[in-house]
Amino acid sequence: MIQQNGRTATCFQGLLNELVPGQLQSWGLLDVLPLFLQGQRASKTRFVSPLEHLKLVRVPTYGTMILQNEAVQEPLIVPMHIGFFQVGAQNHATSRTLVLQAGETLTVEDAFCIQATQGGLLQEAQQRFIVLPLGLRTEALKLRGQSGYSRLWPTIDAYNRRYGITRGGHLERFLRPYFHRLMRFRHAFELLPEQVGAAYFLGGNLLGVEVGPDAAYWQDVGPILNIYSYGAAALLAERYRWQQKRQTIDLESVKNLDDLERCLSEVRQQEMLERVDLVYALSNLAWKQIPGEQKAGLQIVDLEQGEWSGQSVQDGEKLLYLSVFRDILV
Amino acid sequence: MDKHIFLRYLENRRAPLGRQDEAVQIHKALCEAVPAFYQHLLVDALSHVSHKREVLVNLLETQIERQRLLEMLRQLQVDETLAVLDVIRDLRINRSRARELVLEALLGHEHLPTLAAVKRQRVAHLLRHVLGERTWSSIKRSLAHETSEGEVFLQREMLRYAWQGDRARLREILCFLSGVPFNVTQPDLAKVLAARLDINRGQGLPMQTLSGLRGSYHPKLSFRHVRRLAAQNVSYTHRDGPLTAALRERFSGKQNAIEQLASSEQASDGQKSKLEETTPSPESDKALPTLTGRVALVLDLSQSMVSSGERLYHPAALALVLTSLLRASLGEMQLYQLGGSADLATTELPRPEGVADLAQGLLKAASARAQIVLLITDGYENFRQGDVALVVQGLRHAGYNAPIYQVVPVYAQAEDLSFRRLSENIPLLPLGHEQEVREILARILLATADEQLTEQELHQLQGLLVVR
Numbered sequence: 001m002i003q004q005n006g007r008t009a010t011c012f013q014g015l016l017n018e019l020v021p022g023q024l025q026s027w028g029l030l031d032v033l034p035l036f037l038q039g040q041r042a043s044k045t046r047f048v049s050p051l052e053h054l055k056l057v058r059v060p061t062y063g064t065m066i067l068q069n070e071a072v073q074e075p076l077i078v079p080m081h082i083g084f085f086q087v088g089a090q091n092h093a094t095s096r097t098l099v100l101q102a103g104e105t106l107t108v109e110d111a112f113c114i115q116a117t118q119g120g121l122l123q124e125a126q127q128r129f130i131v132l133p134l135g136l137r138t139e140a141l142k143l144r145g146q147s148g149y150s151r152l153w154p155t156i157d158a159y160n161r162r163y164g165i166t167r168g169g170h171l172e173r174f175l176r177p178y179f180h181r182l183m184r185f186r187h188a189f190e191l192l193p194e195q196v197g198a199a200y201f202l203g204g205n206l207l208g209v210e211v212g213p214d215a216a217y218w219q220d221v222g223p224i225l226n227i228y229s230y231g232a233a234a235l236l237a238e239r240y241r242w243q244q245k246r247q248t249i250d251l252e253s254v255k256n257l258d259d260l261e262r263c264l265s266e267v268r269q270q271e272m273l274e275r276v277d278l279v280y281a282l283s284n285l286a287w288k289q290i291p292g293e294q295k296a297g298l299q300i301v302d303l304e305q306g307e308w309s310g311q312s313v314q315d316g317e318k319l320l321y322l323s324v325f326r327d328i329l330v
Numbered sequence: 331m332d333k334h335i336f337l338r339y340l341e342n343r344r345a346p347l348g349r350q351d352e353a354v355q356i357h358k359a360l361c362e363a364v365p366a367f368y369q370h371l372l373v374d375a376l377s378h379v380s381h382k383r384e385v386l387v388n389l390l391e392t393q394i395e396r397q398r399l400l401e402m403l404r405q406l407q408v409d410e411t412l413a414v415l416d417v418i419r420d421l422r423i424n425r426s427r428a429r430e431l432v433l434e435a436l437l438g439h440e441h442l443p444t445l446a447a448v449k450r451q452r453v454a455h456l457l458r459h460v461l462g463e464r465t466w467s468s469i470k471r472s473l474a475h476e477t478s479e480g481e482v483f484l485q486r487e488m489l490r491y492a493w494q495g496d497r498a499r500l501r502e503i504l505c506f507l508s509g510v511p512f513n514v515t516q517p518d519l520a521k522v523l524a525a526r527l528d529i530n531r532g533q534g535l536p537m538q539t540l541s542g543l544r545g546s547y548h549p550k551l552s553f554r555h556v557r558r559l560a561a562q563n564v565s566y567t568h569r570d571g572p573l574t575a576a577l578r579e580r581f582s583g584k585q586n587a588i589e590q591l592a593s594s595e596q597a598s599d600g601q602k603s604k605l606e607e608t609t610p611s612p613e614s615d616k617a618l619p620t621l622t623g624r625v626a627l628v629l630d631l632s633q634s635m636v637s638s639g640e641r642l643y644h645p646a647a648l649a650l651v652l653t654s655l656l657r658a659s660l661g662e663m664q665l666y667q668l669g670g671s672a673d674l675a676t677t678e679l680p681r682p683e684g685v686a687d688l689a690q691g692l693l694k695a696a697s698a699r700a701q702i703v704l705l706i707t708d709g710y711e712n713f714r715q716g717d718v719a720l721v722v723q724g725l726r727h728a729g730y731n732a733p734i735y736q737v738v739p740v741y742a743q744a745e746d747l748s749f750r751r752l753s754e755n756i757p758l759l760p761l762g763h764e765q766e767v768r769e770i771l772a773r774i775l776l777a778t779a780d781e782q783l784t785e786q787e788l789h790q791l792q793g794l795l796v797v798r
Contacts, residue, residue, distance in 0.1 A: 023685060025712040184749065188710050190633040190669075190685045249720060251727045260724040261693050268714055 010276060011038050015303075015312075016283040017319065019211065022195065024272045027188035029244050030234040031204070032226070033275050035197035035211060047213040047320070048074040051128065051220040056084050057105060063149025065092050065111040069100035075296045076100045077213060077313050077321045079221050081132040081140050081229075083114055083171070091115040091172065093132055093152075095144040097311045097321065099295045110145050112152040116169035131224050133174070133232035134208065135159045138327050141309055162236060162329075175228075178235060185231030186223045197322070198222065199279045200230045202237050204245040206278040208325030213313075236329050247271055282308070282324075331363050331783050333776050336791060339371075340772060341757065347380035354384065361388040367788050369394055370796045372414075373405045376769060382410070383417035390418075390428055400434055408441040412449060412456070419459040429460040437491035437500060446503045447518035448539045454507040461487070470508040473501070533559045568741055570644070571764035573654075577647035581636075581681060619790045621771060622661045623778025626700030629653050630707035631670030632686035637708070641741045646682040648739035648764060649706045650674075655767045656704075660774070664698050666691045688752065689717035696721075696730050702777035703734045704770060709750025709758075719753035726755070733777045735759055737770060768794040 011020050022034035048071040057066035065084075069076040078100060083093030091114045100106055114132075132140055139155040153169025160166070165173050175182070189198075196218050197211030210225055212218040247267040254260045290302040292311075303310045303324055310324030335356055342353040361368045371377065372385045389399060403411050415435060418428045436442065436453065446453050458466040469488060472480030484501075492500040505512035506519050514520045522539070525532025526547045532540055537560035544556050570578065635646040653674070657663050667673065668691045670680030688711050695703045711718055722734060736752050740760040751758050759769060772794045779787050 023713070025685065026714045027710065027712045028715060186638065187634040187708065188712055190712060192633070192684055246714075246716065249724065251720075251724050254724050254727055256728055257693060257697050257725070257730070260721065260728060261690070263724075264689060264693070264717065264721065268717075271714070 010280075012280060012283045014283040015285070015287055015319075015322070015324075016209065016211070016279065019197065019319075021199070021276050021279065022192060024268075024275055025189050026244075026246075026271075027185075028234055029203050029237045029242055030185070030188075030230060031201035031275060032189045032230075033199040033201070033279060034192050034195045035199060035209075036192075036194055037196055045214040045217075045320075046074050047217060048076050049217050049220045050076060050078055050082070054078060054100075054129075059089070059092055059111075060107075062090060062113050063092075063109065063111055063147065065094065065108045066105060067098070067100065067108060068105040069102060071102050073102050075102060075298070077217075077298075079131060079212075079225075079321070080311055080323045081137050082129040083132060084129055085172065090118045092149075093130075093140070093171075095140055097300055097313060097323065099293070099298050099300065099313060101296045109147065110143075111149070112140065112143070113149040114152060114156060114169065114171040116150070116153050116156075118170075129224070130175070130228040131221075132171075132229065133159065134229045134325060135162070135233060135236060135327055135329060136171075137229065137325055138309055141311070163239065174232075178232075181235060182227045182231045185226045185234065189226050191219055191222055195219075195222070198225075199275070199282075200233075201275055201278070202230075202233055202328065203242045204274070205328055206275075206282055207233060207328060208310075209279065209282065209322060211319065211322040213320040233327075233329060240329065331788065333779055333781060333783050335359050335363070336783070337773075337776050340769075340776070343374060343377040343381050346378050347384055353381070357381070357384045357388055361385075361392065364788065365392055365394070367792055369398065369402065370792050372399070372402045374795050376766065376795075379410060379413045382406070382414045383420075386414055387417055387421060387423070390423065390425065390431075396427060396431055396434075399431060403431075403435045404439075408439060408445050409449070411435060411439065412445060412452060416452060416456055419456050422459075432456060432460045433488070433491050437488060438493050440493055442493065442503055443499065443516040443518045446507055447516075447522045448536050450507060450522070451542070457507065466508070469504065470510060473505050473508060473510045473512075529556070529559065534561045535559070536561055568640075568762070570647075571651070573651040574644070574647045574764050577650060578643045580679070581643040581647060617793065618655065618659045618767070618771065619775075619793060620659055620661065621774055621778065621790075623774060624662055624664070624699065624701045625656070625660050625774055625778075626664040626666065626695035626698050626703045627653060627656060628666045628668065628688065628691035628695050628703065628705045628707070629674070630668050630686040630688060630691075630705070631674075631680055631682045631684075632668065632710075633683055634710045634712075635669075635682035635708055637741075643682075644741050645708045645739040648761070650679075651764045652706060652737070652739070652761065652767050652770065655764065656770060656774075659767075659771060664695065664700060666694050685713060687713040689713065689721045692718060692721050692725075692734070696725050696732070699732075701732055702774055703732060704737055705735065705752065705756075706737045706739070707752070709736065709738050709747060709752060711752055719755070722753045722755050733757075733773070735770070735773060737761060 018038045019035045020038050022036055025032045053069055053071045053076055055068045055070050057068050059065050067078065078094065078098035080097045081093055083091060085091045092111050093114050094108060095110050095112060098106065098108065136155055136159055140152055143151050150169065156169040156171050157167050160174050163174055194215050196215055199209045200207045208230065212221055247270055249263045249267060254263060285305045288304040292300040292302050297315065299314045301312045301314060303312060307326045308324055312319060313321035338356050339360060342356060347353050369389055372382055406414065415432050418432060465487060468483060472484045488504060489497045489500055499516065502512055502516055502519065514523055521532060521535065525535065525543050529543060529548050529551060532543060540556045540560050544551050629649060631646060635649060636643060637645050665674065668686035668688065669682065669684040671683040672678035672680040674680055688705060688707060692703065692705060734756045736756055736758045738747055738750065738758060738760050740762050743760060743762055747758060747760060761769060772791060775787060775791055
């Protein structure tokens with residue numbers, strides 16, 4: 001595999017068409033394979049970043065969120081399963097990917113309450129958001145399009161119990177005590193220039209693939225996914241005493257520094273190839289693609305394949321946004 | 331003098347000293363072998379206060395002049411002075427030399443009123459120990475009932491030590507310490523006395539003092555109320571050095587300005603590095619010595635060195651400043667830059683960006699056969715976590731035994747670095763301020779020196795350790 005500016009020459013086909021992998025990064029049990037667009041494409045597209053332009057107008061009733069795209073001209077792709085937290089109000093999260101046209105205010109009626117016994121409704125805010133932990137996302141996606149603000153509570157309850165936390169549909173009971181450990185995943189993985197997505201591995205197993213429309217979008221959303229979604233999965237795997245399957249070097253056979261350098265390169269290359277092969281295989285699976293909502297000329301597509309599920313946003317044949325994942329810790 | 335003893339001291343000095351520690355033996359060895367050097371460790375800027383206390387205990391055994399000890403104690407902060415002198419009471423040291431030192435250092439201190447106000451019990455206990463129970467009682471009696479004999483006694487025992495001969499001030503403080511009624515004029519003492527009646531009038535006093543007042547005079551008051559009144563503990567407030575602060579300012583929000591500056595300067599005839607421009611020459615710093623020796627520095631400028639929140643750009647800025655100061659102080663330094671938007675060897679100031687292959691960087695540095703290798707990094711090894719540890723093992727196996735240090739720019743010394751340690755087999759130096767470049771230079775000096783340090787090297791080492 002030839003490296004060019006931190007990217008490798010292999011281009012995926014199928015679901016991840018036009019994407020190429022970068023240099024594998026590993027920290028603890030979590031590995032991240034950065035994804036880039038093949039060839040030179042503008043690092044900024046017509047889509048704005050949700051961190052800068054997504055505004056939570058309010059939560060009028062439990063389970064309903066009103067969101068607004070503050071950009072005047074550009075549409076906004078709202079990543080799947082984002083959650084808002086406020087003190088003294090019941091925290092909420094979305095159940096699916098959304099597309100907002102420039103300046104549009106959208107009422108989302110299939111949101112979840114993620115804080116069971118807290119009263120109060122979220123107020124207007126333009127603030128940072130989280131993404132639901134990976135362990136909740138499969139179920140959350142299944143429950144999209146339904147009503148009932150409390151429908152994710154049993155899943156949150158079961159999720160918290162995996163961490164030995166008090167019962168109840170309170171996601172903050174997991175996030176608060178573990179926040180300082182989750183934050184490490186923000187700095188542990190480097191965001192690279194031109195990076196538009198990443199494939200995540202846990203203990204060598206492919207866990208999810210996330211792609212944004214451009215590098216600016218990924219610079220904002222990537223760290224949030226690292227911290228709250230995949231970082232949370234890595235913490236749980238640590239708790240379950242998973243071990244990283246890592247190739248090592250037989251130091252007895254090392255004679256000099258050149259030898260050591262060669263051995264290191266070899267094991268890294270081998271590990272990298274194994275991870276890329278997994279993504280390649282995933283990309284070429286026969287995905288069940290169910291077209292959903294169409295908006296601003298964009299198509300939201302539901303994706304299913306065995307234990308994998310997710311959604312994508314496409315502009316014709318071009319993939320703009322993708323989030324596919326599975327929960328291998330259950 | 332064997333350099334390994336100094337190395338062991340450097341490794342131990344930041345941690346609290348236990349009485350049975352190996353560090354106690356190191357102190358004894360240093361005191362016996364190089365007493366002239368050892369006395370300066372009393373004002374070692376980075377050592378834990380327990381080490382300074384040990385230095386004082388050992389120095390009290392030597393022939394060092396009391397006046398010399400006093401001069402050095404006065405270089406310490408007032409509360410640190412008390413903490414150091416307190417060892418005399420803790421170890422029950424009863425010697426006229428110790429007694430005189432305490433009386434001169436404490437009673438003759440400019441900030442004694444503040445110290446007495448906030449640490450009343452500790453100051454009083456220390457005075458009572460060095461004077462003895464009977465003398466202390468006589469002093470109390472003389473303060474309470476003015477007689478000519480009493481005045482003579484007070485003058486002889488206490489008042490002659492008064493700061494700038496201000497006997498009235500010292501008398502007032504002694505009354506406060508011994509619980510004798512008096513007319514208060516010192517504002518710090520007045521505040522504490524007022525707080526005894528109404529805790530709200532003690533606003534701005536340290537938390538510890540207010541807690542003591544609460545326990546004795548306002549036991550029903552909530553801790554929350556006391557916390558609200560307490561002064562912010564300034565020792566926890568982070569302050570960047572001037573160079574680090576300037577670089578952080580340049581990085582945050584002014585990235586385009588840096589690029590413009592870089593391009594405009596490249597176009598001009600002055601090919602001076604942006605970092606050199608930000609960083610004054612070491613001559614302007616407090617006399618950093620020029621060291622010789624082959625040093626290799628692996629500098630991590632990956633994206634994670636940006637950090638976030640209040641730490642934004644702190645690791646990268648401090649790492650760059652340390653690099654620049656080291657480069658200016660060292661005759662020969664091989665720099666291996668990992669990540670970054672530009673090459674530090676060129677005239678551009680690099681921003682943290684991309685990934686850092688620390689293991690490969692270490693391998694390259696070792697290949698240059700450096701006498702010491704420094705890895706300046708935040709410790710987030712993500713190319714493949716564990717590879718640095720593997721490379722260190724491999725290097726040792728291949729016979730490369732030069733010291734390797736991981737230098738981590740930290741925002742607060744309390745940061746948990748356990749998950750950022752690259753290898754158990756290399757020491758980790760957490761540095762929070764550009765002044766602490768001296769810590770690295772001391773290690774370089776010791777790594778490149780022969781087994782036995784020369785007088786000149788000892789002098790250089792002293793200069794590196796004691797500048798405050």
